[in-house]
Amino acid sequence: MRKVKIRFPNGEVKEYIFEGEKSVLDLVGDPKGGFVARFNGKLFDLFVPIPEDADLIEILDFNDKDGKGVFWHSSAHILAQAVKRLYPFAKLTVGPPIENGFFYDIDFGGKTLTPEDLEEIERMAVKICEEDLEVSREELESEKAKEFFKSLGEDYKVELIEEFNLPKVSIYRQGEFVDLCKGPHIYRTGIVKSFKVLSVSSAYWKGDPKNPSLQRIYGISFPDPKMMEDYLKVLEEAKARDHRVLGRELDIFGFYEEAGAGFVFWHPNGAIVRSVIEDYWKREHIKAGYKLVYTPHLLSGKLWEISGHLNYYAKNMFVFEKDGQTYAVKPMNCPAHILIYKSKVRSYRDLPLRICELGTVYRDELSGVLHGLLRVRGFTQDDAHIFTTHEQIEDEVVNVLNLMKRILKRFGFEDFEVELSIWDPNRKEDYMGTEEMWENAINSLKNALEREGLNYTVEVGEAAFYGPKIDVKLKDALGRRWQCTTVQVDFNLPRRFSATYKGPDGKDHYAVMIHRAIFGSMERFMGILLEHYAGDLPLWLAPVQVRILPIKSEFNDYARKVANLLEEEGFRVEVDDRNERLNYKILDAEKHKIPYIFVIGKREVENGTVSVRKRKEGDKGSFKVEDIIKILKEEAFFQP
RNA sequence: GCCACCGUAGCUCAGUAGGCAGAGCGGCGGUUUCGUAAACCGCAGGUCGGCGGUUCGAGUCCGCCCGGUGGCUCCA
Structure with a gap:
């Protein structure tokens, strides 16, 4: 005899007593809108035997984040099934859920899908949902599974199984469709009540251009057609807010083919808005103890050698020779600010020294990534570099976060998502500086975030080699997230440039640099603002009031x-x-x-x-x- | 950069099958002087993204380039 408590999506908890192997579905009959189970943070199918040690099982529905992921993952399977019905020769690769929906990467042997093809696939997917096929799971020994998928011609699945290198793998079936998959999944295809194929684009197998090109089909689905309506409304709303369209309608900015890709021309209406924002930015920074500077756009190659940029960033830089000298257009402002720092002997009493600049930089971004104002080749960072001691990092980061909150609030942004990127303690040799420096900096950042009341997630191994960082995404009026503010600790550049200060002990110490931007760049922020306000700029920003x-x-x-x-x-x-x-x-x-x-x-x-x-x-x-x-x-x- | 798609007037778009380049809005001129989301009449405006090719003939077919869109990758 076993006893298990089951919590339904509506919060109701029931206790069940049973013997032998039973699935959740066996026990509850009707999962009341739920379609997958969780115990102890682990997800499992409603139709597989309840885990041995389970005492409290939650049944999840679409409102749960995990539940949503499973729902969309299953929807990707339905999509793949529709494709296989229409294109039996297509080879499946992988099909994960994503933030909004799901995709499936499929090899069509060189065929590219047309909008009509997508409609047909969608009709078939809807049909599969209506067929309400039962989903089942089985485990196979890897060797057998390899043979099985080989016989189906699913070469990518064979490759995946080889990569997994596990004794057993699981496969899921619904109707005639089989897929290699870890699961879990919804228990019937009929749970998906609304299904839409959104778009197609190409992607490489494993993201490597040397590999075959796949068709990535994007879709979205919901357990309730009403939710689809709402979603499509948001999509429409987002489209209506496209900053590229608004930028033209409101005569904010333009791009010119003859001027080159990724170079923004701020028209009078945009320039006045930018100028208002910049004035505000400068006032707030000066109040917060920053020193405003201006530095050249063009700097000697020697400087970029010292900074290391010519080594590791050259492919993004505009570099040229003149009279036997190398010059580069600056892609970052930090080396210039360091020169100002170094212009005199600095004492510990001078620190923290906060140098800020609306610094225009140029980066040779890949042509394919350019996108309106959000991704350009020339842009103005609202940059600052804070030179501090190790002890001051925490207070300085508190100041930065505080300033960020104050400034962004003025634009109606009060909802943030924060990531703290730290080193991977198992690969210490890949990072510069001592363990003590890293631990101190990471703790300083953590304390600063807590002091400012910001929730954050820790991303292990995402730090740069030269120091940990904080990235902040703000949420706009449509709930979309945009990366803007970034705060980055740097142990490296002060060493490369010998940026030191005299300590109370009379000796030289390396300063720590904190790179930080609040908006990120004026161009990108303008784009975000236009979309956030749907072009209806508030009175203080409107070009014509x-x-x-x-x-x-x-x-x-x-x-x-x-x-x-x-x-x-x-x-x-x-x-x-x-x-x-x-x-x-x-x-x-x-x-x-x-x-x-x-x-x-x-x-x-x-x-x-x-x-x-x-x-x-x-x-x-x-x-x-x-x-x-x-x-x-x-x-x-x-x-x- | 790579893959796919796209580029016709300032903007949005039509242009059948390779056969004289169109509409609406906007602009300009005139009439109208009007109370909270479009008055009327007329006019101008195009190297059909660029270069080359196929063809008697190319906006239309082919190639290269430029620019854009969606992805890959990268990032402010």
């Missing part, structure tokens, strides 16, 4: 007078005195996402008022000019 619309040309003079009053108060204003109807002018102003529209007619001129229309809210009624200026100032964070 107020547009004044005289109803008839006879009110143009009054409109200009109001514009002047606003301009004197520091607002960015336009008067639309074109010979058009009011409705048209409103349409045009709304199209440009201008936060405030002031309508001027006979009434307003007579009463010395403006009729205020606010974006997204509509007509707000009449205001005295000085009153509305007060209101706008407050909204735009003007200092009183």
Whole structure:
């Protein structure tokens, strides 16, 4: 006799008493929307015998993160089954769940799929869900499994089994379909109620260009068609927010074929927004004790030799020769800031020394990775380098994180995901510096994160060879995550450049450098902002804050007078005195996402008022000019 | 860089089968002077991404290059 408690997805817990081998399904009959089980953090199928030592088993549904992964993993199998029905010659490779959905990499022997092919695959996948096939699992000895998959022509599966090098492997079946898979899986294909094939692209087997090119088919699925609707809405919304489209519509920036790929031209509307952001950034940094500097864009090759960049970063650098001298356009600002640090003897009393710069850098990125403002070849980092002692690392990182929170909050970002990348303690020889330095730095970063109340995950072995780092992803209005802030400890460069300070002991010590950026780059941040706000920049950022619309040309003079009053108060204003109807002018102003529209007619001129229309809210009624200026100032964070 | 797809007016797009390059919006000119999301009439605007090839004839077919999109990889 065994006793086991089972928790259902709705939280309900029931106790079961049974004998012999039973599966969860055997016991509960109806898993109440759940489709996979977890015990002690381990997932297993509802249709396999309950593990020997299990006492409390959870049945998971789509709301659970693990459950979702299993659901999408099973969906990848359904996708593969659909493909095999339509293309029996196709060879399967791997098909994992991903953050939003799943994909399956499949070798079609050189065929590339068309949109029509995808539709057909989707129809077949939907059919497989409707067929409600039962899923089963079996274990095979590896040798037998190899033979089996060889007989099916699934060469990649054979290769995988060889790689696993395990005595046994598991395979899953549903209907006529078989796949090598660790599992677990949902117990029937009918649990998937909504299935969509999203896109196809190419990928190499194991990501290696020497290997055959595969078709990577992306899909998404849900246990409830309503969830699919919501998801597609978000996708649509994301598409409508595409910063590349908004950038053109709002005339923020442009790229020019004749200028080269990946080089951003900030148009006047974008430049003013950037300038507002930069002014704010500078003010906050100076307040936080940073020293603002400017350094050259072009530096001698000798400097990049000392820094090591010509050795390990050359393929990303624009390097050229002139009169027998090598020069490079800077891909990073750190060596330049080190020179300023070294311009005089530094005492421990000078530390921490915080040097900041909106530094424009150029990197020769692979052409295939360029993407709007989010990935370019020339960009301006909101960079800073903090020279500290080992003891000061913690406090300095607290300051950086605090500054980050304050600055990003201004843009409506308050939700962060933080990764702490540390060394792999089993490969100490791959890292520079002593164990003591590393332990101290890692603990400093951890303490700093805790002091700032930031939750984080630890990524072992993800640190650079020269020091641990913190990466922060911010969540935008659509819940998407963007990597922006980064804080990186560096033991290396101070040594390469002999960046030292005189300690209280009168001896020279190497400084520690902390590289950090809050936005990452102005270009990327602008792209993120556009998508985050869907182009509706808040008043303080909007390129044009107020547009004044005289109803008839006879009110143009009054409109200009109001514009002047606003301009004197520091607002960015336009008067639309074109010979058009009011409705048209409103349409045009709304199209440009201008936060405030002031309508001027006979009434307003007579009463010395403006009729205020606010974006997204509509007509707000009449205001005295000085009153509305007060209101706008407050909204735009003007200092009183 | 690699794989796949794409490139027609400032923007969005149509262009059948290789046979005179089109529309809407926008721009310009005129009429209209109008109260909260598109007044009317007219005009201009194109080396069809670039170069080469096939053809009597290329926006259309082929090759190379440039640029873009989605991935691989990389990263701010």
